[in-house]
Amino acid sequence: MSSTDIIPFHLVTLEDRPILESFYEVNPYFSCDYTFSNLIGWNHVYRTEIAVHKGFLLIRFWNEENKRHAYLMPVGADDARLREVLLDMEQDQAQLEEKNLTIMGATPEAVQALEAIHPDQMVTLDNRDFSEYIYLRESLATLSGKKLQSKRNHCNRFERTYPDWSYEEITEESLSECMEVENEWYRETDTTEGMSDERRMIRFALEHM
Numbered sequence: 630m631s632s633t634d635i636i637p638f639h640l641v642t643l644e645d646r647p648i649l650e651s652f653y654e655v656n657p658y659f660s661c662d663y664t665f666s667n668l669i670g671w672n673h674v675y676r677t678e679i680a681v682h683k684g685f686l687l688i689r690f691w692n693e694e695n696k697r698h699a700y701l702m703p704v705g706a707d708d709a710r711l712r713e714v715l716l717d718m719e720q721d722q723a724q725l726e727e728k729n730l731t732i733m734g735a736t737p738e739a740v741q742a743l744e745a746i747h748p749d750q751m752v753t754l755d756n757r758d759f760s761e762y763i764y765l766r767e768s769l770a771t772l773s774g775k776k777l778q779s780k781r782n783h784c785n786r787f788e789r790t791y792p793d794w795s796y797e798e799i800t801e802e803s804l805s806e807c808m809e810v811e812n813e814w815y816r817e818t819d820t821t822e823g824m825s826d827e828r829r830m831i832r833f834a835l836e837h838m
Contacts, residue, residue, distance in 0.1 A: 634717050638678040638689055641668050643837065645679060652686040655706045661761060662701055662734040663688070670830045685714045689721075692733065698722060699731040702739035712746050734759070799838065807835055 641649075649665045661667055668677050668688070675690035685705030692699045700722070703714050719730040735743070740753055768774070772781045788794065799807060815828050 634720070636680045636682045636687060636717055636721050638680045638687070638721075641672055641677045641679050643669060645669075648681065649679065649686065652704045656686075656704045658702055658704065658736045658739050660701075660734055660736055663704070666834065670834055671826075673829055673833075674826050682717065683710055683714055685710070687714070687718065692731070695731075697726050697728055697731065699733040702732055702735055702742070708742075711742065715743075715746065799835075801838075804835055804838070808832070811835070 646665050646669075649663075649668065653663070656663060668679070671677070674693075677688065677690045680687045680689075682703075683705075684707050685703040687703050688701040689698055690700075691697075700718055703711065703718065705711070705714070715730070722728060722730045732739070732743070735753075743751055768777065772784065797803065811828065811831055815824065818824050
């Protein structure tokens with residue numbers, strides 16, 4: 630990789646929000662992995678890095694399970710340069726770990742784009758455990774139908790248990806109460822795997838609301 634092709638990755642920070650949001654309108658891959666709140670909130674786990682390279686937003690992170698870096702599908706408006714950008718990403722991963730390029734969280738649209746460029750050089754693995762849950766807004770508003778019966782049951786049980794419940798916006802004045810709820814929740818679940826990371830993410834989000 631020449632000096633002009635080196636990808637200028639840096640750890641994602643709060644100041645990077647405008648950069649990330651500037652690419653959302655041209656992002657055809659509808660995945661929560663690209664949202665700023667996810668990238669910054671879980672940065673302590675994944676050591677997430679971003680770069681703007683040849684007109685594309687690139688996102689690189691550490692995959693602890695496989696002990697290697699991985700990438701999200703690059704996002705950019707110039708489809709003609711995607712092949713070139715993917716080649717730079719391949720070289721970036723090869724320099725880091727001497728392994729083939731790994732793209733995680735690829736949507737069907739991303740897989741289709743990759744197969745069009747490298748039809749005989751890809752291995753695609755589907756992991757149902759990491760699939761996203763997508764509901765229509767109207768479905769969640771009404772919870773009608775047999776498929777959402779368990780959610781209706783949860784709501785009904787909640788309303789019977791807490792008849793005086795109220796729905797309020799989180800404000801600076803209520804942050805301390807939110808922290809208290811989080812503390813109590815953590816005390817009840819601290820033995821669950823990953824809860825300390827979950828707690829750190831929640832507290833970060835509340836502190837930077």
